[in-house]
Amino acid sequence: MKKSISLLFALILIVACSKDKPDGEASGDYSISGKFVTPNGLDAVSKANVKLFKDDVLVKEAFTDSEGKFTLSELAKDDYELTISKGAFRTSTMVTLADLIDALTLDLDSIPISELPSIAVVTGSWDHIEDVLYNIGLVDPVTQEPLFDIIDGYDVSDRNSNHNHHRENATANRNNPFLQPNVDFGFGDFIESPALLANYDIIFLNCGLNESKTDYSNNLTDYVNNGGLLYATDWAYTYLNDITVGGNQYMSFYDPYKSGSSLSTDAQILNEDLIDWIALNFNIQIPNGTVTIDEFLGGWQVVDTYDQATVLPWLYGPVEYDGISEDKHLAYTFLHGDGGVLYSSFHTENNTTDATTVERLMQYMVFELADMKVPVE
Template sequence: MKQLNLFLNTVVIFLFSGCNSSDPNDINEVTTPKVEMGKVSGKVLSKNGAKQIGGALVFTFNDKNEMYYAYSNANGEFTLEAPEGQHTINIQTGNGSNFRTEVNVDIKKNETTPLDNSVTKLNQVAKMAYVKGTYDDIESIVTGLGYTLTQISYDDLKIMNTVAQYDVIFLNCGSKLAATPNDQLVYDNLSTFVSNGGSLYASDWAVSYLTGGGSNSNACNMPGGFIPDTKLCSINNGTSGTTSNASISDVNLAGALGFNALDIHYDLGAWHKINNYDTTFWDVMVKKDNEALMIKTNKYHDSTAPQTPIGNSAADSWVTICHNPSGNNPITLTINQNAWPAHQAHGDTMGACSGNNTSGNIFYTTFHNHASGNIGNSGLILQYIILNL
């Protein structure tokens, strides 16, 4: 009987040990397959291929909606590492709603696939307009990049149906006339435009579109405008001359340009100087000591403004979202609407990662591409503004 018990115990121990085997060939063991990686490289260029574009976001996703991304350097060059296989590579500036390009690429394991310059040119999605000015013409820089825009008049700004056709409007210095009784229509329409996602660029004297006044603002708290007086005051008391060694305080702008200081030439008198601004509302992008020379916001919203489709938004099948890569800072980008459910399930949210979700951008610079053409590196800053509105 003792021998029989010993035999049974031995069998039980053997069976128990076999079920918990550490043999690597055991069929119950779960292993994580290795992700094979490759790279894709290229250079981001303007539509006409004339300019390299720094600071562009280049990204793709795997089948789990995990993002792989890189940024182009000041020469427009990038190298993106991602899993092997077929991918759609997205190239975007700003939040991707106005300028973006898609490229289909077969990424090969342990190889770098170069992209031809012909497929990495940044496409214009936005409908853009400008109001012609006296002292500068931002439109010449836009067309110099190979993009298109439509000239509209100051009176066109009084018609909301006209304003709403565009995603971006450039307000040139010297484009606003002396104060008239109908100016409030312009202010109201621009407020509605930005509140619904439209973006504005105003230079120098064109600050009066934002803060009120006539052809410019010669004091704080001028009548009109749509930006509250507590948010911004800019006065036309700047003198002619060169501001040396102005600093680029915005890290994204500095990275895109490849430099963080420049000289800005103000060749006329009565340039606008920013007298005061709300630091919680505006981001300073260029400054000289404590004086702001270029500011940006995406925090404007008028709760009383009607909801109005702006530009391509009514027919566009793309949406702007805040993507949250695991362990990284959230990134604002624009994706095809069909991909939104997967992103939402991944934890992404609709709208930009910062600022007001429905607001467009407002850029304001005290400098511009004035008539003498002596603008130097500030021309590169204006290019950045155009592509990041």
């Protein structure tokens, strides 16, 4: 009887221990490692979701580190599907460990993003986020055309008569001939049409776009509420007044408007991963977690207050505005409905073809914006 009880107890223990292993989890001595990078094959993407499937069953999951690297361990020799995603920026590939003989780790090296979200950029006189998107590889490798739509931010009525007479400053600063408006509608038609807005996963509103269409800002609010992601910088704040209910939700904008006078500040980065990402990947010095932000427009828009319960600030530094000198937060993200918003009081540099520290910050925050809403599989 004692032997039977002992045998029964052992069987129960074996069954119980076996249930501790998740269904489908692989077991073995092998590993897969790699580095997730932007479509240009160069820049690391951190905190991306790495998943390994066997016959459509999830067996391993991890996140990339600040250098875009990951390792999936304790794998058996087999065939797997590997997917890596940062929001709707993603890639998927088949991986086999069956051919490994001596090595225990399959190093996939750099794995670039191959699937992109649908993106619209509305041009502005003072900010060129399209340059950042283009430089990280959102471009057709054969034709060199951008893999996103560019909408004329000053075309608010008759496209044929309004198309190119504006933007003397913007045109002078835009060196890439491919980064001109490439769709057959302008900003006026765009913001007035919920159907057009809904075609895009991410919409970028550059500083210096036409500010006369704020009566249609509710369409942008609905766009975000329904799952869209919205980027707006500096003077494009005027199109956020509807979603913030005039400053009663999320954040309020300082009045007198456009009264920021500082052209540079040493700002503290409030996110440790961002500090690591920019220092490790680009050898940019981050003394005491601070960087120089020197891309303010004379007369930039200051954020007065923000809701700490719903809004995430990214940078904080001493600035001057309306005769006042004090520390202010300078970039923010927040969720609204099924979507999200990124707002920044500063923007990209317009006089160089090389990526600056400020543009690296923008690049990082664009991917964080993209990850605020994970697309439904």
